[in-house]
Amino acid sequence: MKNIRQVNRRDFLKTGGVFVVGVSLFGCGKEKVPGMTKSLSTDPWSPDVYVSFDAEGTAYIISHRSEMGQGIRTGLPAVLADEMEADWSRVKVEQALGDAKYGNQNTDGSWSVRGFMQRMREAGATVRLMLEQSAAQQWGVDVSECKASLHTVVHQPSGRALDYAELVAGASELPVPGLELLQLKSPDEFRYIGKDLPIVDMHDMTHGGAMYGADTRLPGMKFAAIARPPVVFGKVKTYDTAKALAVAGVEQVVELPAAEAPAMFKAQGGIAVIANNSWAALRGRDLLRIEWDDGSNADYNSDSYKQALLETVRQPGNVLRKQGDVEQSLDSAEQTLEAEYYAPHLAHASMEPPAAVASVSADFCEIWAPSQDPQSLIPMAAAVTGLKPEQIRINVTLLGGAFGRKSKCDFVEEAVVLSKKLGAPVLVQWSREDDIRHDYYHTVSAQHLSASLDADGAVNGWRHRLAYPSIMSTFDAAVKSPVAFEAGMGALNVPYDIENLSIEAGEAESKVRIGWLRSVCNIYQSFAVNSFTDEIAHARGLDPKDNLLELLGPDRSLDFTDVGLEATENYPFETGRLRNVINLAGEKAGWGRALPEGHGLGIAAQYSFLSYVAAVVEVAVDAEGNWTVPRVDLVIDCGQYVNPDRVKSQQEGAVVFGLSLARDSEITAANGRIVQGNFNNYRLLRIGMTPETHVHLVESTAPPAGAGEPGVPPIAPAVANAIFAATGKRFRELPLGRKLDLSGA
């Protein structure tokens, strides 16, 4: 980060000019482009890459991270605005182009605030100091007597005040001060940080003005839909375009080259139908008759693959972490417990299916895309077009949901390839079926857990065997086993204080493209670990929450660097913070309270993305096995937070996301083809199943940690544990389904 900061701070004048390029390539016609990027060339003052002012004193703050519902276009700019004592009503937020000068723009891993809060504070404090210096110069007084407050600088001894608009010109002549001269605010001086702030896109989002991936309109733009290989790495054998070309509006059909392994984020190839509107393109695409060579992934069948995964986790695996002798503890135990857990593939299924616009000419390539990782599009576009990076301009639209899918911009490459080929702007529109059948799937997984209890009923052995295809297989087809960072999301870094422990990984070949989905491996590893912990509680005759707290052991900092997990500076894994959220969740939910017949409470807790979350779920199960979730209480300790309303909304959303995968969602393959295709068979939670959700934020001065993902992992296991409490029956496979089989309960 240090280098980036230095580059940004010192080179602001040089880099500021980049904005001028290509602002309006298309001067006439019915064009509609996201109005998020303006020319900064007319701005009198841009003291930092993230902020500029116009002559009226309006501050333009750059949001360089992608907005996909987490509220980052409000959150990080508010941090900067706070430090520079801006009047929020005189701030305009602008979306950054994809450009390395902003530092990392890869918006995943729940780290935007963690990664950039300090940088935004420094940018804001720089502006504040320079405005104070400008005022001091105008008044001929010492800067120490000048204090910025809400878009004005006040000379404290005399009470004179100047608006920022009157200070911009003078400030622009001043040298940018070094970091050592900045004084950051103390928390009690915060104006916006830590307070609820409405999102900046509210009006656009509620009036139809918000622009997403498929909303850009350019003169002469073509609309494209693509038939992609139904089996990963399949190829076109023969095709017949007659019916497609007969559709009114269809102009031509273009064959795209097939992708070879590894998948990376490459376009998959196939046959594109080009039309003068989206519907003709989609309809023409559906009318193509294509014979495919399915290739070696055509043997992928979810039923047999599941059995193979379960067989794998019944055998010893590659030991990722070992302490003591778990085999000995299991062999000599007074009592042992064993359980197997299974979870299916999931699709991201953001409401906005992938879509992107590209316009490639002989000397320029411009892209409008809902990308989580806009800088990654520059080398891609350069490779496709042969243009230099400075001839490529990446506009980031709003993302209509992403959840990790839009880090993988195969759909943008398709637009660039087609635009280059056609010599016209192209919008590639994915249908919902395209989205669900050509995802980078959250992986299927199997896990086998064993525990030993000693003569006193204490847990003295824990063995966790897991098998699933690795995300890394998307980048290197030779990888056939979970790697440390994957196992490290809730399995390898299990925080329990148990003497003998072994975490083992088996092999599993990937047969589809595997990617990361909101909270990633935490989903299934939290499901298994928190379910198994609950099973241990019942075997021990203990209250599940008491058992969980006991297993956590004494408060301590955990370090897993010796088993290959990266430590994050200033973010130790503190079991005391996990204990705290568990206790708070119990309190808020009324753990132990009397419940109506058929109701049960379940608890689960997970440390992920450097945050601590516990959830208590109440379920209601009727005699036929139909179940609902009347209430969820979720507690998150994500360290210092910026916009509590957005942290809460992320948790409310995480509860719905977690309930979707707990109850309904499942992707399966038959002969390599994905069976599900739309919301009729890839089911997501709707309003009627949405519980009364109470989110509680832990106030903390710890550094900011993740908020977008950590709410998801505890939900599914807390549901399963609640169902056990309500019915006495344990369910170990996701999704649980809408109707539980209560036979034998």
Added chain:
Amino acid sequence: MINLTINGEARQFDGDGEMPLLWFLRDQLTLTGTKYGCGKGLCGACTVHLNGASIRSCSVSMDRLDGAVITTIEGLAADGEHPLQIAWATHNVPQCGYCQSGQIMQAASLLVENPSPNDQQIDDAMSGMICRCGTYQRIRAAIKSAAGGEA
């Protein structure tokens, strides 16, 4: 030639009559506030009003719309702020925002039919809509406050 009124303006359509309204709105009129979500009436992202009632614009073809009066999110409120749009802001409903045009249009037709719906009636009326971000709890609250005039 199909003649219809969209957000108070007379419009003509002379293309393929099987084209769903959604694509006429988005691709020919550039009214992109109405969103494509599933193409099959399963998610509600494309919801608009036909003669005041909610329809899924992805599933209604143009040849059925001669003489129709259509309202989209862009034309929902003549003065720019429908009570639901105010309530949506009060409750900070949207996350990614993509489904919200459809959600608001569906809720608006509910309130015409039933000015003070209870929770169950809201859930029933909104059951055809999907929000992957999971804003349902706030949608419920916003509809109730708009209905109660307390937005």
